[in-house]
Amino acid sequence: MDILRITTAGSVDDGKSTLIGRLLYDTKSITNDKLEAIAATSKRKGLDFTDLSLLTDGLIAEREQGITIDVAYIYFSTPRRKYIIADTPGHIEYTRNMVTGASTASVFLILVDARQGITEQTRRHFYIASLLRIKKIAVCINKMDLVGYDKAVFDKIQDAFKELIFQTGFEEQEILFIPMNAKDGDNIVTVSKRMLWYDGYTLLEFLENIQADTFIQQPARLPVQYVIRPQQEAFHDFRGFAGRMISGSFAEGDEVAILPSLKKSKIASIISANEPVENISAKESVVITLEDDIDISRGYMLVKSKEAYYEVTAFKATICWMVNEPLTSGAMYLLQHGINRIKAKITGVETILNIHTMQSDPAKNQFELNDIGVIQLKLAKPIFADRYNDNPANGSFILIDEFTNNTIAVGFIKDF
Numbered sequence: 001m002d003i004l005r006i007t008t009a010g011s012v013d014d015g016k017s018t019l020i021g022r023l024l025y026d027t028k029s030i031t032n033d034k035l036e037a038i039a040a041t042s043k044r045k046g047l048d049f050t051d052l053s054l055l056t057d058g059l060i061a062e063r064e065q066g067i068t069i070d071v072a073y074i075y076f077s078t079p080r081r082k083y084i085i086a087d088t089p090g091h092i093e094y095t096r097n098m099v100t101g102a103s104t105a106s107v108f109l110i111l112v113d114a115r116q117g118i119t120e121q122t123r124r125h126f127y128i129a130s131l132l133r134i135k136k137i138a139v140c141i142n143k144m145d146l147v148g149y150d151k152a153v154f155d156k157i158q159d160a161f162k163e164l165i166f167q168t169g170f171e172e173q174e175i176l177f178i179p180m181n182a183k184d185g186d187n188i189v190t191v192s193k194r195m196l197w198y199d200g201y202t203l204l205e206f207l208e209n210i211q212a213d214t215f216i217q218q219p220a221r222l223p224v225q226y227v228i229r230p231q232q233e234a235f236h237d238f239r240g241f242a243g244r245m246i247s248g249s250f251a252e253g254d255e256v257a258i259l260p261s262l263k264k265s266k267i268a269s270i271i272s273a274n275e276p277v278e279n280i281s282a283k284e285s286v287v288i289t290l291e292d293d294i295d296i297s298r299g300y301m302l303v304k305s306k307e308a309y310y311e312v313t314a315f316k317a318t319i320c321w322m323v324n325e326p327l328t329s330g331a332m333y334l335l336q337h338g339i340n341r342i343k344a345k346i347t348g349v350e351t352i353l354n355i356h357t358m359q360s361d362p363a364k365n366q367f368e369l370n371d372i373g374v375i376q377l378k379l380a381k382p383i384f385a386d387r388y389n390d391n392p393a394n395g396s397f398i399l400i401d402e403f404t405n406n407t408i409a410v411g412f413i414k415d416f
Contacts, residue, residue, distance in 0.1 A: 002212040007086040007102040007134075009125035010111035015142040019111065019182040020074055020087050021052025023203065026189035029076035030055065049183070071101040080208045095121075095370045096322040099128055099410055103396075107210060108134040109203075114147045114179075118160050124355050127372060130168055131318055131412055133392055136210050137175045138203065144195065145181040151197045154179045167358035176206055218282070218391045219309070220248030220256075222302040223338045228287060240271065240287040241296055246338075246393035248304070250288065251279035257305040258296055259384045264305050265292040282393070299340050301384050312385045312416055314378045316350065319399070319411040320370070327367035327375075333408065334400040337383045344399070348376035367409075374414060388412035 008016040024030050038054040045051070055074070072087040086101035102108065108129040112122055129137060139161055147153045158177045165175065178187055179198050186192035189204045201209070228240040250256070254267045270277050271287040280286045288302065303309045321327055327346065335344035352373035354361040360373075367373060388395030392412075399409040 003082045003084060004107060004207065004210060004212065005084050005086070005105045006107040006109060006207070007088055007098075007105035008109045008111065009088055009098055009102065009129065010140075011113070011116070011119040011121040014111035014113045014116075015053075015182045016109075016111050017053035017055070017072075017087055018051075019109070019140065019142065019180075019188070019203075020085055021055040022182045022185050022188050023085075024055060024074065024076055025052055026185055027076060027078060027204065052183075071097050078204075078208065081212075083207070095124065095128075095320075096407075098125060099320055099322070102129060102132055102134065103410070105132075105134055106212075107136045107138070107207065109138050109140055111140045111142050112157055112161070114141050114143045114153050114157065117157050118164060120355060123164060123358070124370065124372075126164060127168055127353070127355070127358070128320060131320070131372070133389070135174055138206050139175060139177045140182075140203065141177065141179050142182050144179045144186065145184065149179075149181075149192075149194045151179075151195075154198075164358070176201060178203055178206070218247040218393070219307045219386065220250055220254075220302075220304045221246045221386075221391070221394045222250065222286070222288065224296055224298055224300045224302065225339060226298060227296060238289070239293065240289050241300075241302065242285070242287045243302075244285045245280055245282050247282045247391050248307075249279055249281045250286075250302075250304075255305045256290070256302045257309070258294055259301040259303060259309060260311070260382065261295070261300070263292075263294050265290040265294055267291075301338075303384075309384055310386065310416060311382045312379070312413075313382045314347070314376070315385070315416045316374055316376055316414040317397070317411040318372065318374050318388075318414055319367070319409045320372050321367040321409050322369070323401075323406065323408045324369050325408075327409070328365075332402075334402045335377065335379065335383075335397050336400055337385060337397045338394070340383055341400070342383060343380040343402075345378045346375055347378045350374040350376065375411075385413055387415065 010016055039050045041054055042051040074085045076083050088098040088101035110125055141154055141157050179195050180187040187202045191202055222243050222245050224241045224243050226242040228242055230238055250267060252267055252270060255264060257264050268289045268291045270280050272280060329346055329349050331346045333344055335342050349365055351360040352364040352371050386394040395413040397411045398407050401408050
């Protein structure tokens, strides 16, 4: 049974947590004791209904303010598959948390309040989803009950969102527009009888019919996290290289190149979960042995010798800036790429996005909190990376303040 990773996004009070709560409730994924607990909490708050958003808003501050602050991960399953949902905050102050929750998702649910339409955060979150190359997107136009289930309202928001898609240039995404009322369950699991003018998927039908992602066709990349040398007589000559395949696949007998030494060998054996296997694919943890004794340490990378690989010392990248302190050209940071951490210098600020026009803002030359744009970086030593559009698993990085150790930006390699 495959696992589908989902993230929710949208502006404050668009109903993300309520949507997830309703999805859990209607798929019978809530235990009776938990349901009784949130019913009692709802009553204490003076509500005349069970507030299903309380299933995901776990922090005291979240329940007091009625907003999501931290990312909450929710697990449930159907006979078709298992799901992991990241409920992310909508407030602009917590955009960094939204990026974190979306970074591993294959499906993006972006909520829009039918009364408010598209907001600044709607635009920002959709652009971030586009940068992350999340191709399965459902635009959930929520709170249709508050606009009388009016099809004209739905159509107007849908047209505005299509214009946003055109502005960003990410037209290739498969986007479904769903009118819904998460509070009462319209078009979440069951078809709404109050919006018979809509003949598309319910949210659950949309999720159930998505094909699982595959990373097998991408170039093979195995960062070495640990070298295994058992201190036992029975395994005196064993030398294995452990890591998690981030993309592509390996099979016994494949010729591999070891980066950065560029030495070559063939795969002698592959071990997964203490059992020998003939091949291994992306997202699986593995121990590989080679036919030759080669000096390999943590931070090295195994690739197929016949596939292209890139030694990079400078590149352009799109970044999302996550702190209040501004970023300017000439600044020095630590760049974390996979398990490698290298000093990096910002050699240029090329463009900063105006989130309202989706065009470059010529008036800005430094990044401020939540800004998105393109920069140039120079590294103290080379890394082996891919362009994000070619291989997302090996084309992303984070920037770290070396004095506070705080993550200050997430980046996507654009070009070398």
